[in-house]
Amino acid sequence: MNLDTSFPYQLYLVISEQDCRGKNFLHVAEKAILGGVDVIQLREKNLTSDLYLAKAKQLKEITDKYTIPLIINDNLEVAQELNAAGIHVGNRDISPSNIRQVWNSPRPLVGYSIENLEQLKNPQIPLSDYLGISPVFNTETKKDTITEWGLKGIVEIRQRTDKPLVAIGNIHIQNARRVIQAGADCLAVVSAICGSEDPEKAAYELKNEILK
Template sequence: MSLHPFPYQLYLVISEADCIGRSFLTVAEKAILGGVDIIQLREKNCSNSEFIKKASQLIEITDKYNIPLIINDNIEVTKNINVAGIHVGNNDAKPTYLRQQPFLQNKIIGYSIEYLSQLENEQITESDYLGISPVFRTNTKSDTVTEWGLDGITKIRQLTEKPLVAIGNIHLTNVKDIINAGADCIAVVSAICSADDPQKAAYELKNEILK
């Protein structure tokens, strides 16, 4: 059973590699000041000890602003640091398994949807929100299956009451369409991490969502 209301609207997915030439900690803090209200740390290519180190640095910032920190797909890191939860995809540990772990029982579990048929499986029941990935194709994630588009979001919205977090090539000009199609929350990587001014970029995105 999911336990958490999902009051978040602007979700930053961040890694050190996405913040070329800048500290990912600085980018995260500026993004929070601009209006990001939940952050996921996604580090695909570093050791567990390095990931834990980055997460412990980042949680100092997220805790300061009372922003939930979600860990992408790494149970070890999630277990070691008192983060808000974990996000998993199709090829990761299943939400049903995660919910049984004592250290995750009261945490947020996010689950990415790549096929409509996933909406019929028991993993959905145990998830607090669903990642709709990708809405539009993107270079930051090349291993995805379906490009959902706006119609895909609308279709998923009709089939589930779970909060929907849309990700994939989202920027200022399509945010409103994605929300109108049925997403509850917008997740971005490069729209903030690659922006000249991450705080301004976050502010503008949040403003667009709230319009």
């Protein structure tokens, strides 16, 4: 496991109101933190910036309460206005280089999703703080990706970069440990926590798998 102290997180929750399936997303987030989540990303693709910001402010009250970093998915305006811990982007979003030009104080965490091996040669990689490996296994919550990496894909990426790797995509209690063993530094989950009847217990069990 990568010991980079600039990214010491192990369990990463990606949350949206829709993924919480009728449950209060703020309640889910707080319970997940109590269970062991280290960092939270708010991903709301279909909201206006004003609505996104309003929802992010509510969530930030909770993450600040527990000193948990809040990452904003693909909305630089919201991330800056909120003074979030960082932003996560993909190939079709604003680039890490543009983010660094516009937002450099305080320095945000920038996550960048990797969808193919050629992307590891991209000049955006050195400007990113961590790489999102998406998806490890195909998932219903994210259908706009190209490569299903699998465990072999994580192994190959780990051999090619020393950047912290955040694995996401149909990760759950049965496969979590194997994903870590393949070379991921951190597990990002959606349904395994948001879809659980007991988000705190789900987070606790996942964290224990990582720490074994």
